[in-house]
Amino acid sequence: MIKVRQKQIDEDDFLAMRKDVLSLWPTGQEVDLDEAVEYQRNLPDSKKFYKVLQKVHEEGRTVLFPRSGTPIVEDEIELVRSLNDLGIPLIPFTTDSYTRNLQLDKAQRGLEDSIKAGRSMLNGYPIVNHGVLTTRKVVEACDGAFSPRSSRLANSLVGEVAFASGMTAMPNSFFGWIGGYDKKATVEECIDTAQYLGRLIGYYASKGVIITTDCHGWLPNGVIPMSVNIATQIIEALISAEQGVKSVMPQVNLQGSIAQDLGDIRVTPRLYRKYLDKLGHSDVMIPGIVGSQVPLYAFPRGMGSAFGYIVYTATVAALGQVDACFVKTIDEAIGIPTKESHIESYQAAKWVLDVVRTQEFEIDNEDIRQEESITEAEVTAILDKVLELGEGDIAVGAIRAVEAGVLDSPFSINIHAKDQVLGVRDLKGACRYIEFGNLPIPEEIKQFHRDKVAERENVEGRKMDYYVSIDDFWAISKGNLLGMPNFNNNNGRRGKD
């Protein structure tokens, strides 16, 4: 029996829930909501995420919005300053994996060990362990707007501490957890958690403090079109909006196909607007969009190729005139990047973002328009089906849709995902489905996918199956979009033995 509903949490209930959340770790007591609202109110515009995005948008620029975090507070301050010095106005705040899984005692140990060893033993900043007072020092250390990253288990507590510390954005992306961060949670539990953060942001909003939510959607772990990802982003935006969130930032995952990426950049904010308006959230703003090097392809290991991939992605982002751009670093395939790698990587990306945006170059062609209309048709079909399944309630619909495989994506971590869909690239490098699972994609569009896949089958003389899907998954790291059967790792294809 589904209990969750698309409905704002009652204020008293919410305040009661907060007590539980804040009692999870001693630093919870540092959070005083009224004082936090006051603190947020006094922040300069350069620390308000939506204001920064709006300004960047007006100026016609694309700024970097990287990822990074390190446990020791002095190091973190140095890191955010060095990012800010590079001209980066949107400052990421990656928390470590123990924190994200609410294993705060392990995070504590990792933090202490890190301090003792003088080097990081955690893969991010343990924000809860550091608490509000310490974290404010980081926020105040540079002139940028902060957005912390977490996952489901710690989402509520991380949000509480982060906003009280002066951070002004945070993902509230429950499909992200299903795709990549949470193995066992049910969709309902995920929505529950997201509603809490939405309600918290809504509370701030009711006091005039606008905090932005970035929606990541179902993390796309493989070579597939972004339709499910975009549809699930919009569901996340709707769930957040209902709780009072007033500012959402769409994310467009750049996959390497220029036509498909630019098509997605065009269609994503339009569809956000459409469904937000349709479901009564016309007052929710979209201050800007972020292009992300996120489809989770393995990254090239060689430095040159890694730079190639980073700069290329930034170029496409700039051609698409997105407001912010997330790229990885040249160390992505190796390990947590060094400070130098961060700087060199972002300098490369920044170089091209600035050079391309200056040109106000308009880019359009038949392929882009085609991808745009295909994505639009797919996302619309999926969302309409979800609403239908929920009988108008998007929360209920989302739960039923995952159950039914109406929302589905491959290689997800979550055990409730059907995992019946799969994709490969077509001859020009666009991502197409080879297995549709139960996705409610219109028949003529399925046929389009099949035709494109058949074209490649003809040219390469091999069946486009699971193994090709994995070949394609590795392709970018090997220097192309189309996978070859003989990449070094063989992709688990049955050998001769």
Added chain:
Amino acid sequence: MIKVRQKQIDEDDFLAMRKDVLSLWPTGQEVDLDEAVEYQRNLPDSKKFYKVLQKVHEEGRTVLFPRSGTPIVEDEIELVRSLNDLGIPLIPFTTDSYTRNLQLDKAQRGLEDSIKAGRSMLNGYPIVNHGVLTTRKVVEACDGAFSPRSSRLANSLVGEVAFASGMTAMPNSFFGWIGGYDKKATVEECIDTAQYLGRLIGYYASKGVIITTDCHGWLPNGVIPMSVNIATQIIEALISAEQGVKSVMPQVNLQGSIAQDLGDIRVTPRLYRKYLDKLGHSDVMIPGIVGSQVPLYAFPRGMGSAFGYIVYTATVAALGQVDACFVKTIDEAIGIPTKESHIESYQAAKWVLDVVRTQEFEIDNEDIRQEESITEAEVTAILDKVLELGEGDIAVGAIRAVEAGVLDSPFSINIHAKDQVLGVRDLKGACRYIEFGNLPIPEEIKQFHRDKVAERENVEGRKMDYYVSIDDFWAISKGNLLGMPNFNNNNGRRGKD
């Protein structure tokens, strides 16, 4: 009194001239023309420059055509092999500056010192000192087609040694010498020299061996439109064709403005064809074109920014679907690149070339078409004027045109250049003239330049003058297309003192 004419050198005269050329250094005696023709005939297709270009063109790829050379032969072999191993089929062959200036005894000393010291004391490979037998070892060491670089004084001898060694392409770019390599030579002397190399290639052609000439045109030392560069490339092609050259490769200098670069990529081979046909050289083929990161802007010093510039240029080249692409290395602003820098740089460029070309992405818009038609109008006006000045003889016309400033380009090394033209970028980053000198550019097109320049004057509230031109010249190295008045080196602008 101009003596040179657009007329093929008589075979006997030519053979007599050869004696003088070959007697300049003992290794000249290693060149036996008949044996060399035979050697060339037996080369595999992969060593024939035009065949490689044609193949690449058919396959729809863009390959790298770098620059590099090092004095010690074992090092050079290692270098060309490592380039070839990266999948580079067009192998450059940079000669050192002493060789280019025919100071062969200094080159000899530099070579011997290098061998003694075990590291290079020369900035290239002294091909004449090494001679045919040694250089054949380099050519045979890998599976690529070679093109040596020289400048005027050594051009004839370098050509003789290079072709006899199995190289199958060479620039014959006398305006390149005027722009960047030869201080005092008259245009007539330059044409004389180019006619020799053309005649030598023509001799090979008469025996069925096709050697390609790449035309660089007047080296563009600054922020200016490429019209004069393209016009002078075509003049070089015509001079070479008259001597019997059967294969020419246009070079499009990529300046960083996508619209302008793509416009130039479209228009350049078309104008080559037009003038080759018009002047009776329909049998000269254009096997492919090369996009070059050549406008001689100072390069970014930081590694990240340097990668940004390299990958960006390669991206534009691939979007323009050129056949070959020359990019610099991340060490460009620092010094002769290390082998590692070569490899990383080309790996980055190759990554993006392959990824972009796979997509067969068609790119077009109003801006590209506008740049295309402007370049076309300018080049046509210039070439028609040159022909008019020469009363139909392009060689005579070229000489008179430089004298009259009808052909002109800033910051040239040659003392015969007028140096009365200057340019800046417009608001979108395209290069425009601020001083037209005596260029025969049609009035309505001059007005277009003036309007674009005025737009930027209005926005920036400063006059677009010499100092801005220099600011713009440095801009790319500082991370944008438009120069700022406060770049660290101040550009010689008068300070407060």
Added chain:
Amino acid sequence: MKAKPTIITGTVGVDAHVIGTKIVSRALRDAGYAVVELGAQTPPEEFIKVAQETDADAMLMSSLYGMAEMDLQGFKEKCIEAGLEEVLLYIGGILGVSRHNFQDDEKRFKEMGFDRVYPPESDIQLAIQDLRGDLMSKRKFANLVMES
């Protein structure tokens, strides 16, 4: 003697990187092994418990997030305590944080009792060959003719 060797797979600790272990699991199945696929974020204790329950022959653990060393402190000892000293322990993925040498990782994990340690992006077919050899030399599968 069992018909097929039983292999346990999964990522250890709270590591979320499930793609690799899914591919590894499918490759093992394709090669004829019985695979117990625990998926991502599997605590070390769960590996041990399931190994006992299924009488497993090997564990092919993955870890990419850089904290495997912390997660697997004393793991081999616990396996021995649980009577699993004969179970082969393989691990692969990215075993350290930041730029580092695989050789160091290998040494460390071998000292911790792992039989084989694989560098990032290893060819899983080669690992399956290793596995076959190791199982045969343990003579648990005297004549291991797998399907592949």
Added chain:
Amino acid sequence: MKAKPTIITGTVGVDAHVIGTKIVSRALRDAGYAVVELGAQTPPEEFIKVAQETDADAMLMSSLYGMAEMDLQGFKEKCIEAGLEEVLLYIGGILGVSRHNFQDDEKRFKEMGFDRVYPPESDIQLAIQDLRGDLMSKRKFANLVMES
């Protein structure tokens, strides 16, 4: 005493990189100096000859192509022989081949007798300030109020 100091500019040896020396020359002229601009590819001997002819006060030499050291072997000594020991010698550009330290270049060229050595991409206005100071301290121009 001359009205204006006379400065000789140019790139040395067979160095073709003329852009920088053109900019340097214009900046000197803008700052009120008399400039004898020799342009690119100027042999060391020509610098000396012209300095004698024009009674020059300084030479601002450029070299980018990495072979300045070879080109300028014994240059200061030849200057002295030619009676030019008082002429200031400045050099700028890229003074070594491949990745290297500017500090090493500076040391080497100072040992070779250069008064000032400038790293790549130096601000020419700062160099002009140095020049003014050096000329004044040589007391050749007791009261050097330049136009700038």
